[in-house]
Amino acid sequence: MSGEGPINVSYIFPNGDKYEGECSGSASEGVKRSGAGKHASAGGVIYTGEWLEDKQMHGRGTLQHPSGALYEGEFKDNMYHGKGTYTFPDGSTYKGHFHHNRLDGDGAFTDTKGQVWTGEFLGRAALGLKLQHTSEKQALFYYNV
Template identity: 80%
Template sequence: MSDIQESEDVKTQGEGPIKVSYIFPNGDTYEGECSRCAGVMMRSGTGTHTSAGGIIYTGEWLEDKMHGRGSLNHPSGALYEGEFKDNMYHGTGRYNFPDGSTYKGPFNKNRLEGDGAFTDTQGLVWTGEFYGKAALGLKMLHNI
């Protein structure tokens, strides 16, 4: 974060993280916790990053990367809520597509991967093994 401009005073609260509010040169903003490592400020802890294009991430950070639990909201209406690792969807999460369909289950490096459930725009729920864009052997759940 050495290329960012500080928009407010940095405040240290005892031994804990540093609370900051930054405006990046490209218009992005970050409000939340940071830590200092080798003289460089890094997002670490919890905070909200809003891109100039309207993408909003709220959640946990580690060494300047989305890492831990959080939500990523896109201007298109797409929303991911769940686990992140190294700036990627990784772990258990839920992805809401702009058309109203959803996927809930495991992610691996931004890809659907494993035993999950997809709910289509008509409300039908399909379960099975997902591998990226492929999903072999899906079963439709019936509400009887």
């Protein structure tokens, strides 16, 4: 291995995890996940996206959980970080900004009834959300909550 560019691999780890995708490396450092790839854990968690330095989900990607939860968006250092969409197991969604795996900043939460709540989210708090309402004529109204 000369380290000249990415190579594609398919690897099964001793714990049953599987990785298919790009790797880079050299004879002295070995092979590292780097670039685009898919990692499926033995427990059913699947990450498809960009990798950095072998162990970091970093860049754009999708993380699926066995519960049905799904995150699509930006990652940094193995965490939801940047813009993304999180779909909860019950089908409700949050679309907006994330910081270190937490809701952080402007976003929109759509509940299971299809009601859209917009505002600023700070972790588990979301003060001053507005309920977006669309009438039959498709006019938008906002209610402060």
